[in-house]
Amino acid sequence: MPDQPAVLPFRALGCAECRNHEALGFDFTMAFQPIFNVRTRQPFAYEALVRGLNGESAFSILSKVTETNRYRFDQACRVKAIEEAARLGLPAIPGCLLSINFLPNAVYRAETCIRATLEAARQFEFPLDRLMFEVTEGEQVVDPDHLKSIFAEYQRQGFTTAIDDFGSGYSGLNLLAMFQPGVLKIDMALTRDIDKNPTKQAIVEGIVLVANRLNIVVIAEGVETREESAAILELGIELMQGYLFARPVIGELSPGRFD
Numbered sequence: 001m002p003d004q005p006a007v008l009p010f011r012a013l014g015c016a017e018c019r020n021h022e023a024l025g026f027d028f029t030m031a032f033q034p035i036f037n038v039r040t041r042q043p044f045a046y047e048a049l050v051r052g053l054n055g056e057s058a059f060s061i062l063s064k065v066t067e068t069n070r071y072r073f074d075q076a077c078r079v080k081a082i083e084e085a086a087r088l089g090l091p092a093i094p095g096c097l098l099s100i101n102f103l104p105n106a107v108y109r110a111e112t113c114i115r116a117t118l119e120a121a122r123q124f125e126f127p128l129d130r131l132m133f134e135v136t137e138g139e140q141v142v143d144p145d146h147l148k149s150i151f152a153e154y155q156r157q158g159f160t161t162a163i164d165d166f167g168s169g170y171s172g173l174n175l176l177a178m179f180q181p182g183v184l185k186i187d188m189a190l191t192r193d194i195d196k197n198p199t200k201q202a203i204v205e206g207i208v209l210v211a212n213r214l215n216i217v218v219i220a221e222g223v224e225t226r227e228e229s230a231a232i233l234e235l236g237i238e239l240m241q242g243y244l245f246a247r248p249v250i251g252e253l254s255p256g257r258f259d
Contacts, residue, residue, distance in 0.1 A: 015079055015119035024069055024076060028061045029053055030084045031248035034256050035099070035219055035241040038229060041258050044239050045097035045132055046090060048081035049248045074103045075113065079120040086124035088253050097160060099132040104146070110153035132160035132183065148179045167207070180214050188222020195231035208236050226259070
């Protein structure tokens with residue numbers, strides 16, 4: 001029987017400790033990619049994506065994460081994302097969210113592990129109700145009940161919750177049946193060439209129908225062409241993220257492009 005992350009011993013870290021990356025043994029920063037409402041052409045959120053200090057890929061950083069430093073890295077990412085987004089002026093954009101990916105297998109007790117997040121939000125004057133936490137469906141969840149408790153605590157704190165890469169990973173609709181986030185992000189495997197693929201159109205249409213019944217907001221990821229964007233909009237999805245609009249950028253919040 002696998003170990004249960006909720007009972008493993010750990011020491012909750014504060015904001016100051018999370019800003020010090022020496023204990024990790026490596027440093028990193030954040031790039032930001034916008035999620036746009038294509039009708040209003042306004043940003044719905046900016047997603048914080050881990051990068052090396054010289055722009056190295058997320059993979060190059062994530063490959064350094066081990067079971068030993070997973071919790072510290074998860075906490076450091078939250079604090080770094082809030083710090084950088086505040087520095088770049090994201091709170092001044094009306095209604096715009098900051099989206100942060102988290103590692104569910106690194107969160108032992110949500111109410112304790114959220115300490116550094118709350119401290120960072122206070123220190124950098126970032127509104128708590130403008131934070132969105134994404135869990136990727138591609139990461140195998142060791143304990144689904146534990147993840148459910150994390151989502152419940154985050155929702156209690158007023159955060160928006162999201163399932164990332166929906167349609168690509170381990171649990172799919174079973175994960176959605178267990179708990180309902182505020183947001184579903186449809187994986188790029190379903191959006192790629194959707195304008196030419198009736199099967200993908202039918203699947204995404206079904207996801208939109210379920211999401212509407214459950215009052216869940218839907219975002220389409222990985223949108224790269226105007227034809228994909230038009231097909232997705234036709235299916236009722238107005239929120240999109242992808243290279244068509246903007247690539248992840250370090251040190252600025254891209255206004256995006258709408259050719």
